Amino acid sequence: MEAGRQGRYVTCNGAGEPYRAFVPPPLPPQPPLAFGGELIGLLEEANRLLGRLDGLATALPDPQLLLYQYVRKEAVLSSQIEGTQSSLSDLLIHEMEEVPGVPEDDVEEVSCYVRALNHGLERLNSLPLSLRLLREIHAVLLSSGRGATKQPGEFRRSQNWLGGTRPGNAEFVPPPPEQLMDCLGPFETFLHDPHTPPLIKAALAHVQFETIHPFLDGNGRLGRLLIALLLVEAKVLQYPLLYLSLHFKANRPEYYDRLGRVRTHGDWEGWLAFFLRGVIHTAREAAETAQKILALFDADRARIAQLGRLSGSALRLHEHLRLRVVSSAGVAAEKTGVNRSSTVTALNKLIELGIVRELTGYRRNRLFAYDAYLVLLSRDTEPLPP
Template sequence: MERGLTGRYEVTRTAEEAVRAFVPNPLPPEPPLDLSGERQRLLEQALLACGRLDGVSALLPDPDLFLYAYVRREAVLSSQIEGTQSSLSDLLLFELDEAPGVPFDDVVEVSNYVAALEHGMNRLREGFPISNRLLREMHEKLLARGRGVDKLPGEFRQTQNWIGGTRPGNAHYVPPPPADLADCMASLERFIHSDPKPFPDLINAALTHVQFETIHPFLDGNGRVGRLLIALMLHDAKVLRQPLLYLSLYFKQHRAEYYRLLDRVRQEGDWEAWLEFFLEGVTQTAGGAVETAHRLLALFQEDRNRLQDLGRSAANTLRIFNALCSRPIATIRDLEATTGVSYPTASKAIETLSELGIVRELTGRQRDRVYAYDRYLALLNEGTEPL
């Protein structure tokens, strides 16, 4: 449905030139959303896919294992959309204090994303509400180190920003002026906490994401915080018990359409076209996560079966193998500390796993070697190739 412009233009002066900044109308959209027909079918399909994902995560022997890997995969993907070149292996090496194979600032940005997400989820578990304060706290984590440290971490912007172009005057899109930010974000917070909820949880998350990206309240990191906000809202609403639904891969694969639909909402008020895109993304993403979980379980079982016939060394080798299922890149010292076996025992187990082709040494060094559970990493790396 085309409602026309979903806000107003405010003419301000920035760097000695007149700039038309867009100030969005508060949510919910007017006239009301049309959720009938195809959109109702897509909503039911998306909810069913989320239910399947919730079910498979409940069946996992160690849900935290899957969550650990999936959160880091999401961090890589979300950061790639902003131009970083870090891979999942780079991030895991960085977390071991090893040198990654990409520029240091790239992997720092991805590590910051993990910290921001984990901070948000921990705050929700403490009973803290999704709020502007929480978004600022997460933003502070996101820009704590690396390229964003000079972009007001943890604070809403006090100057005009823009998207595309070299300055506000020739930009593709100019968000609200700083003077309108407080009202815009307060209105968005009220919508998030509407009681009763105006729409089903998936729809509320979809609307909130667009509104946040339209307001663009930070000098840097808006895209990453906006994608985190989707995961926070769905977890907080108990759509998923574990925060396992991340749309960054879908947005990365459909970048042009994603940006086109954001513009279409602002200029034409076509929220329904955005919702169809979003709900299709939820269905695809949840389905992909379910498939990944099943493939991981099958991989682990297949490799465990190969270790059962090792005789006396089977028990300790399995112990080391299980540790690599939790952390797919590790040193022998890490595995010694994690499992409680001696260094020689861990070393012997790694040698066995290497001979079987289950792990691969990454550094080529003679000392302080780093080992990767190769097929596990390959599975998680699918779709995370840098843009």
Template structure:
């Protein structure tokens, strides 16, 4: 539906250049959303896929084992959209106090994303609403190291910014002036918290994401916080028990369409076109997550069958494989903590797992402080990110 412009333009100065900034109208859209026809059909498909994703604990012995790695994959993908070069292996190496193969700032930014998401979910489970306080706390966690420390962590911006173009009057989009941010966010906060009326969680997440990206309240980190907002809303609503829905891969793959539809909402009021894209993103992403969980479970079962060939070492190797299923990159110290086995036993079992079965791979090439990866596990996680 083409409603026309969904806000108003106001004159502003950005980078010393006069331009027009866009201030969005409060949600929900007016006239109301038209949830019918193919949009209703595809929304139903998305809800079914979300139900399967929420039931993922039935597919894995411990959903938290999957969550650990899946959250990190999302952190990598969301940060890559913003220009970092860190990979999943780089992040896990960094967490093991190893040396990543990319600039330290890149991997620190990805690590901060993991911390920000974890903090947001923790606050929601403590009963905090999605509010200014929660949002700025999450933003502060996101920007606590790497390049973010100089970019106003935990604070709404105080100056005018623009998106795209080398100068503001040629930008693809100019978000609201700083003196409008408080009012814009207050209206969005009310909408997220169902004031004055309730909105279905998936629709709320879809609309709130666009509105947040339009407000662009921070100097930096808006894209990552806007993407984090989606699983936080669904966890708060009880649609998902764990924050397992991450749309960064889909948004990155369809980047041009994503940005075009955001702008189309602002200029034409076509929320329904955006919703079609969003529910397709949910369905595709949730179905892929379930398939990934099934593939990981199958991999572990198949690899455990191969351990019988190791004879007396098979029992120790089984414990090590279980530990690597929880944390697919580990050093001997971490495996001692996880399994209770001695370093000597772990060393022998790792040699057998690498040299005889090819299940693990040593990453550093060093004789000391070696780090081992469950390579096939990481390959499965990376499949849809290529």
């Protein structure tokens, strides 16, 4: 363990037995980060690809075309790391409130993540990233579902732990509650540090938040959400199009190992290399997916334009499905202003063209998906094995 980075263990008592809780040192790490050639190269490449991704979004006539779906993809991936079995399709169907029979527990957690991120983005317009804002976002994140009884919006007043059945046999025990604010005060100060580059700040803050574990539940999801909020606040990204949880999900054992090695060995450099490689991979993947999506839109629009008298209503329907990849006839008619009968006719024509697929097999309460678009968005969002 590198001297000066190790933090300290404090001995506590709970349920009649002693246990050791870990109290991390404040950020930034001391001794300072060793930025060798590899880390500098990774940081430069990560910043370049983030700039490319942000530029692509800025050039769009309507960035909401991708933002709506990408935020939901990140929500699904982040929640899957915590063990939910909800897919992107489940979430999009869940959001169609008139449709019965959608599994509730897992998909409600993902839906709360979407609302929490949107709340945080909106509040950044008037409030800096702070402990107050994190409590607000946490309250939204746990507003319903399984975490609703775990003190939403409140820092914990009792000991939590990771792994094991109690603190005495846990894999990791965060700071005891009476020392929580001693950790969170310097953490908030670091969030406002003007000298740490934004990507490095996001990487360091994520680990520190996970180590402090200030809430009874939802720390993992909020810690990953914190990355997006920091990058948007620093104007590295205008829109949170980086679904970095894809990297953490695909490399889940290494993700947890890297977090652990920071605590046990002070290995911030190893974590940063892992984090920056994830930014590089995910930013590249997000930009390539965006380009494929835009090419798909152009190709399908050209095909629809050949439909003759049906082309007008079908093009308006296509416009709607670009923003809402899963929809119903009723919602589509309401959003496009096309009457329901013409909407159904247009949907059937798009099904014939292979652009739209009916999802339910029902005669009523049917749902329709922009099929190739949903396939592109759903890449790598299959639930992890339980």
